[in-house]
């Protein structure tokens with residue numbers, strides 16, 4: 001049995017607590033959140049203990065692994081503490097918003113061999129994985145284009161926007177990582193980015209975007225298009241198209257049931273698509289965690305590494321540079 005400490009019991013932390021609790025080989029032992037009420041609620045629900053400091057959770061001899069789901073600026077500190085305590089670590093994306101902090105953390109944990117996995121859950125979605133496998137197995141022939149549509153159902157509040165660190169680093173970072181996942185060994189070398197405020201007053205106040213588009217290029221010349229919106233009235237729009245010399249594979253939106261309704265007003269009207277990430281990616285979140293558990297058990301390499309987290313942030317930073325300079329930016333992963 002692997003015993004977990006959960007750091008951060010907010011929106012995604014609560015979901016992870018449930019996954020840890022439901023897994024047959026893991027147990028939730030400690031919960032720490034700066035907001036004691038959140039920690040208490042989650043600890044009570046899953047028969048764990050709410051603790052008053054991260055040290056108490058991380059350094060306990062009872063704990064084998066740490067799941068970091070706290071606010072983004074806390075991640076590097078908790079990763080370093082966990083590595084120093086010799087605990088396996090699963091950390092939500094992004095590692096941080098600041099590349100200097102990420103590089104410092106990389107230096108601080110250099111040489112450690114504890115398993116450390118970053119939470120790019122979309123890599124574990126069965127449909128996105130099937131699209132990626134079509135590239136690997138060449139069932140679509142030689143890869144030529146990747147098109148990713150990723151739109152949230154509704155904009156978050158101003159507090160979230162002020163803390164999240166901007167659309168490209170907080171949200172599009174998933175799509176940058178998914179592009180890297182589909183490409184495999186072929187690195188992204190260029191990005192051009194556009195961001196707009198078309199409808200969300202809060203995004204405007206936070207000097208953030210509500211709408212964005214990107215074109216990226218890989219070393220082998222694969223072209224990638226990503227489009228993001230903070231508002232799609234029909235739900236959480238998640239589609240991936242992988243196009244090659246022998247065809248195309250689409251990972252499409254999913255609906256809760258596969259029914260279609262026919263009436264005098266509608267022809268073939270389906271359920272609305274899943275509302276947001278917790279519903280849409282529920283299978284991926286569970287399989288992501290299961291993969292981490294296997295990594296720890298077998299002392300193998302995590303499927304999503306610290307380096308993957310760092311590289312996605314480097315692309316996001318280059319995208320901001322492109323927006324600010326109105327230029328295509330060459331990407332340097334050093």
Ligand SMILES: NC(=O)c1ccc[n+]([C@@H]2O[C@H](COP(=O)([O-])OP(=O)(O)OC[C@H]3O[C@@H](n4cnc5c(N)ncnc54)[C@H](O)[C@@H]3O)[C@@H](O)[C@H]2O)c1
Nearest residue numbers: 008009010011012013033034035069070071072092093094
């Ligand atoms: N992979 C995904 O699909 C996904 C989805 C949502 C969020 N996330 C990531 O998960 C993290 C949390 O996001 P969220 O949406 O749950 O946010 P949230 O605001 O709901 O939760 C964050 C929690 O961290 C706690 N916290 C803040 N500072 C802390 C500290 N110093 N020590 C301990 N706890 C602290 C807050 O009290 C809060 O409960 C972010 O890094 C976010 O980018 C990932």
